[in-house]
Amino acid sequence: MTALPEGGPAAPLALRPLLVELNDLKRVHAAGRTGSIAERLFAQGWGALTGGAPAEDVALDITAKALAAARLCDLDAAFLAAAGLDHAVAASILVAGFEAVTDSVEPSLRDSLRERLREPSAVLPGPLPAFVSALAHQPRAGVTCPGKPRILLEPPENHAEHCLMVAVYGVVLSPFYRADPTLVFLAAMSHHFHNAAMPDAGFTGEMLLGDHLGSIMARTTQWALDELDPALRETVERARAVLPDDATAEGRAFHAADCIDRVLQIAQHLRAAGLTMDTVLDDMELVHAGPVKGFHDRVLTDMHIP
Structure with missing residues (x-):
């Protein structure tokens, strides 16, 4: 068991911008594809696992795809191939997207993830367990506290999105905690198994279940x-052994990832609520440079927009 240095940081601050940006994969959609990128990567991961792919390969492949998607969104390998690009060109585009966001990732992990984009593992997906769809249809509870009414922020994320994001965060955070990224990935991908059948009433609902909570969660x-x-069930059960506490490196990596995702999910609502036109027009250049920018600027001025 490895321990964090006494008095040292509990998490790597350098990874914060990447984790914030990755969080939006729970909210990016594309025509012709059902669900967010995060929801679909969750399904891809479980399909690869049931198809017999080694868990280590799945953890790296899915994490690499998520990192590339941070900037490229659904301009993924499948789309690039359908658009007529050969494998080498498509891989170079995916790697460029990956490189744009991963300066803060631990170098050896970064190298392994980059290689997955260049040469992805070949696997025939297996059948998707019913819990994959159930978790994608199960909304998260929002902000709850015993004795107080809940705070709902629309649209809610679903449990598949949350599990995927925690899994990807866990892999990226693992080097800091000297944790096995595969164990962390599997633990995260399965940590809300109970919510495939159990509606999410949040902390408030769990407390109201009282002594019945443990048996209900165990059964579901x-x-x-x-x-x-x-064989896969045994592998997943071994990984889930890290979930109860932070006594192991893997437990710390998982709980850091889980905590960060839960809070960033709320932070993005607050960030959107505080957005200003100065940010949109000046910092983000919504009306960007081009042959008609001067005309665009005159139109907005004469229309008193904003």
Whole structure:
């Protein structure tokens, strides 16, 4: 068991901008594709696992795809191939997207992830367990506190999106905690198994269940585990052993990822609410440079916009 240095930081601040940007994968959609990028990567991960791909390969492949998607969104390998680009050219574009956001990722992990974009693992996806769709249709509870009414922020994320994001965060954070990224990934991908069947009433609802909470969670978790073949189920159960506490490096990486995602999910609502036109027009150059920018600027001025 590794421990954090006494009095040292509990998390790597340098990764903060990347984690904030990645969080939007829970909110990026594309025509012809069902669900957000995060939701679809969650399904891809479980399809690869049930198809027999080694868990280490799945953890790296899915994390690499998520990092590339931070800037490229759904301009992914499947689209680039359909658009007529050969593998080498498509890979170079994916790597460029990856490089744009990963300066803060630990170098050896970064190298491994980059290689996955250049030469992805070949795997025939297996059947998707029912819990994959159930988690994608199960909304998260919002902000809850016993004794107080909940705060709902629309649109809510779903449990598949949350599990995927925690899994990707966990892989990226693992070097800081000297944790096994594969264990962290599997633990995160399965940590809300109970919510495939159990509606999410948040901390408030869990406290109101009282002594019944443990048995209900155990039963509904087992329903999801029973959908996996014995070998994969055993692998997932071993990974889930890190979930109860922060006594292990993997437990710390998981709980850091889980905490960061939960709070960043709320922070993005507050960030959007505080957005100003100065940011949109000046910092982000919504009306950007081009042959008609001068005309655009005159139109907005004469229309008194904003």
